[in-house]
Amino acid sequence: MYKEPETFWEKFDEFYTYNEKRIARLFKFLIVCFVFIIGFKVVNLATFNYKLNKDVNAIVPEITGMIRNIRTLYAIHGKNINNISEMLVKSGAVPAAAVEGKQIKNILGGKVVIISKIRDEKLATEGEKSSFVMAYQGLSHEVCVKLAGLDWGNSKSGLMAEAIGYVDEKGNDTALTDIEYDDAKEVAVRDSSGRIRYTEVKKRKMYTVARPDDSRTQYPIPENAAILGCACGKMNVCSFVLRYSIFPDW
DSSP states (O other), X not given: OOOOOOSHHHHHHHHHHHXXXXXXXXXXXXXXXXXXXXXXXXXXXXXXXXXXXXXXXXXXXXXXXXXXXXXXXXXXHTTOOSOHHHHHHHTTSSOGGGEETTEEEOTTSOEEEEEEEOOOXXXXXXXXXXXXXXXXXXXXXXXXXXXXXXXXXXXXXXXXXXXXXXXXXXXXXXXXXXXXXXXXXXEEEEOTTSOEEEEEEEEOOOTTEXXXXXXXXXXXXXXXXXXXXXXXXXXXXXXXXXXXXXXXXX
């Protein structure tokens, strides 16, 4: 004779017994969903890492090749180069497929901006060298972080600085601006009447710039600093900049 369950556990036992097969099917369904979600995330992460490594492995040889080509052109033509980007295109040092109008494009689709600064013997300060700056723009956040952490040489190989940043909506490249930054700057200290009492050197920590053989900066840029410095989110407008001396004796 059927007896109505009275306690909670009696009711639970009756519910479980009656719905045992349904509950088992539900648990199996949940397990399958869990495995599918985990598998999807693993595959997605593997695909992402594969593409990231592919992009980095493609652009690094392009950057090192560009450095070599720039130095070769200066070795051939001396300081008589007005526009190094145009000379690279005319000489065939840059493939035709990488040129759009007068603009050089990198292998990931962004712009390559090259600016040379030739030392003026009359105006140059002591220790100043002829140099060039290369900005690789249109990078993803992840590629920017990876490039920032690589070893691009030292002062003996001509590396003067590296910088990271992004290109804003007006086309301004923050990395190109920051690489010119001098972290030791004299600041006037004034009294209450506004008169200058003395000047002192103010130092500002900058995690977007690193210089080899310089104890004031960490080179290469540490990953935690690069994550902050490559501030372009998902928009692929990050920029990576290198400055090299053209030749040690220039």
